[in-house]
Amino acid sequence: MLSRRRLLSWFAASPAALAYQRSVSAPRGLRIQSVEVLVTNPDQEPMGNFVLVKIQTNEPGLYGWGDATCTGSELGVARFLEEHLAPALVGRNPLEIEHIWHTLFHLPYYRSGSVHMSALSGIDMALWDIKGKVAGLPVYELLGGKVRQELLTYRSVGGRDFSEVEDGVRRLMAEGYRVVKVQVLPPGLEAGYAVPSSERVQRETREAYQRGVPPRQVWETDPYVRTIPKLFEHLRKTVGEEIGLIHDVHERITPSEALVLAKALEPYRLFYFEDPLRPEHLDTFRLIRRQCSTPIAMGEAFTAPWEGHELITEHLIDYVRHDLAHVGGITMGKKIATLCEPYGILTAWHGPGNISPIAHMANCHVSLSVINFGIQEYAVGWGEAVREVFTAFPHYKDGVVTIGDAPGLGIDVNEAAARKRPYLRRFRPAVQRRDGTPWPY
Ligand code: CO
Numbered sequence: 001m002l003s004r005r006r007l008l009s010w011f012a013a014s015p016a017a018l019a020y021q022r023s024v025s026a027p028r029g030l031r032i033q034s035v036e037v038l039v040t041n042p043d044q045e046p047m048g049n050f051v052l053v054k055i056q057t058n059e060p061g062l063y064g065w066g067d068a069t070c071t072g073s074e075l076g077v078a079r080f081l082e083e084h085l086a087p088a089l090v091g092r093n094p095l096e097i098e099h100i101w102h103t104l105f106h107l108p109y110y111r112s113g114s115v116h117m118s119a120l121s122g123i124d125m126a127l128w129d130i131k132g133k134v135a136g137l138p139v140y141e142l143l144g145g146k147v148r149q150e151l152l153t154y155r156s157v158g159g160r161d162f163s164e165v166e167d168g169v170r171r172l173m174a175e176g177y178r179v180v181k182v183q184v185l186p187p188g189l190e191a192g193y194a195v196p197s198s199e200r201v202q203r204e205t206r207e208a209y210q211r212g213v214p215p216r217q218v219w220e221t222d223p224y225v226r227t228i229p230k231l232f233e234h235l236r237k238t239v240g241e242e243i244g245l246i247h248d249v250h251e252r253i254t255p256s257e258a259l260v261l262a263k264a265l266e267p268y269r270l271f272y273f274e275d276p277l278r279p280e281h282l283d284t285f286r287l288i289r290r291q292c293s294t295p296i297a298m299g300e301a302f303t304a305p306w307e308g309h310e311l312i313t314e315h316l317i318d319y320v321r322h323d324l325a326h327v328g329g330i331t332m333g334k335k336i337a338t339l340c341e342p343y344g345i346l347t348a349w350h351g352p353g354n355i356s357p358i359a360h361m362a363n364c365h366v367s368l369s370v371i372n373f374g375i376q377e378y379a380v381g382w383g384e385a386v387r388e389v390f391t392a393f394p395h396y397k398d399g400v401v402t403i404g405d406a407p408g409l410g411i412d413v414n415e416a417a418a419r420k421r422p423y424l425r426r427f428r429p430a431v432q433r434r435d436g437t438p439w440p441y
Contacts (some may be wrong), residue, residue: 030134031058032094035086035102035123037068037078040418042385046209046426049074050356052413053081053122055130057094064094064129065413066326067359070114072428081119084108089123095134101184101331105305112304117326124329125362125409132408139409143334143369149378153368154179154246154271158195161185162234169239176398177373179244179271184231186223191429193250196378205429214427219439221253225261232268244271251275251301251440252431255284263292267298271375272297272319272348278440279308285316297321300350305332306398312336315343319374323350325359330366337370353379357390361411362392364403376401388417 038052051074053066070077092100104120105111118350132139140146155177157168161165161187162184168342169180183194191197197205201217208215228247235245247270249258258276265273272295277284279301287298297319302308303326311317320340324333347370360378367376380396391412394401404410431439 014033020126029058029091030062030095032056032089032092033058034241035081035083035089037086038413038415038418039074039078039423040421041391041424042389042418042421043383044385044421044424045383045422047071047354047428048386049426050424051081051122051360052356052418053089053119053126054413054415055089055094055123055126055431057130062130062133064126064131064133064408065358065411066122066125066127066129067356067362068118069325069355069359070118071354073115073118074423076115077118077122080115081122085119085123094130094337095129097124097131097331101328105328114244114303114326117303117305117328119333121325121327121329122357124331125324125358128225128330128362128365130174130240136407138403138405139365139406140237140368140380142364143330146368147371148368148373150402151364151373151394152179153177153376153380153396153399153401154181154244154377155380156181156183158183159185160196162231165231166235166238167192169235169243173239173243177243178399179246180276181246181248182231182235183248183386184227186220186227188223189220190215190220192219192224193252194248207424212425214430217429217431218434219252219431220434221257225253225257228261229264229268232265234268236268241269246271246297248274249276251278255281257290259286259288262288262294266292266294270294274298274321275300282310285311286314289314289316295319299323302327309339312340312343312345315345317345319346319348321348321350321377323355323359324362324366325355326350330362333362333366334370337366337372341370341372344372346372347376348374349376351377351379353382357382357386357393358409358411358413360394361392361409363402364401365409368403385417385421389414389421 032058036054043047051068053068056063068077128139159165165182165184172180185192185195191201206213273298295318298317299321300323367373378401394403433439
């Protein structure tokens with residue numbers, strides 16, 4: 001055992017000691033000096049705008065970064081941050097995260113929603129980044145420490161037909177993935193969610209972007225609901241039982257169709273069945289639960305702190321998929337995970353390519369530190385321009401992701417590179433039935 005003297009001399013010289021000294025001395029007088037918002041689209045991709053928040057303190061070199069990206073409302077969030085939240089932050093102690101969170105949540109009175117909650121999420125992440133740097137510790141340490149060393153992850157395959165999906169699944173299995181999300185284009189349709197669209201739809205989409213208007217996409221539910229169970233039957237026969245399979249409905253069917261599909265998929269033992277219903281269809285979640293054992297995942301569309309909490313407290317779902325960049329950041333992610341704990345509900349934080357690597361790092365810090373982790377969605381394969389703007393990424397290998405142990409979130413932004421690639425106006429497709437009815441209604 002180390003003697004007390006040796007322990008003290010070791011401690012006095014260690015980075016931990018320097019961090020400790022900083023943590024007891026810095027907070028006195030530590031203040032937020034400025035809040036800057038940076039909107040960038042490194043890859044100049046249709047869905048690639050990132051809204052980044054930088055909180056600078058009065059201590060030189062001590063700042064934090066957060067992700068406030070909300071695809072479809074990017075400039076709304078940026079303006080909301082600059083005009084309605086940032087001025088209330090200047091002069092405050094950045095270490096008082098819980099206090100600041102609640103102050104900013106109630107500040108506008110008309111609260112919640114995608115714009116407010118994305119803005120608050122970005123601030124929350126930046127504050128945790130600062131707190132980690134002050135403590136000299138990665139954020140996962142402040143959240144209770146690592147429960148595991150690596151995070152199970154999955155990747156998506158979208159195909160025009162079953163054999164294309166099968167080929168994609170085999171490729172990912174060879175890369176080490178143990179779980180894959182599978183989507184297929186239903187017969188007779190030219191576009192769908194997370195599947196390749198026809199050349200005609202691709203051309204029309206390009207033309208719509210050039211004119212600066214939303215592209216139109218035709219969708220029918222019936223061919224989709226008939227096709228998906230056949231896809232799973234095909235995959236279980238060809239790729240076997242070992243691989244975990246996820247499917248995402250993306251809220252594109254009616255409540256009764258969701259019930260039919262959840263039951264039809266039961267024999268194929270999905271890893272989970274994602275977003276079968278819109279958040280407001282609580283009654284149908286109850287019906288699905290009573291009638292089948294298909295595991296359900298839900299949450300990426302929630303934009304209020306406790307939205308959908310009945311799904312958890314009535315144990316109507318198996319995985320929470322909240323987007324930590326839309327629901328209140330790391331603070332809210334940790335609370336949601338804790339609420340799920342007694343029900344055995346696991347986390348599967350939303351991690352698509354249209355939130356920035358800062359939010360992906362935040363996801364990983366929470367996922368590493370909660371006992372009821374399930375899986376972490378992670379957008380492997382960032383383009384070169386994204387890699388120029390951000391200094392760190394979760395590291396992917398053999399079906400799992402890991403992050404480093406740098407203090408804070410462990411990611412910085414090359415602001416000059418970000419400014420060279422500005423905001424790009426793009427719309428998500430306007431989905432309609434063949435008769436022109438907007439869908440979903
Ligand atoms: Co989804």
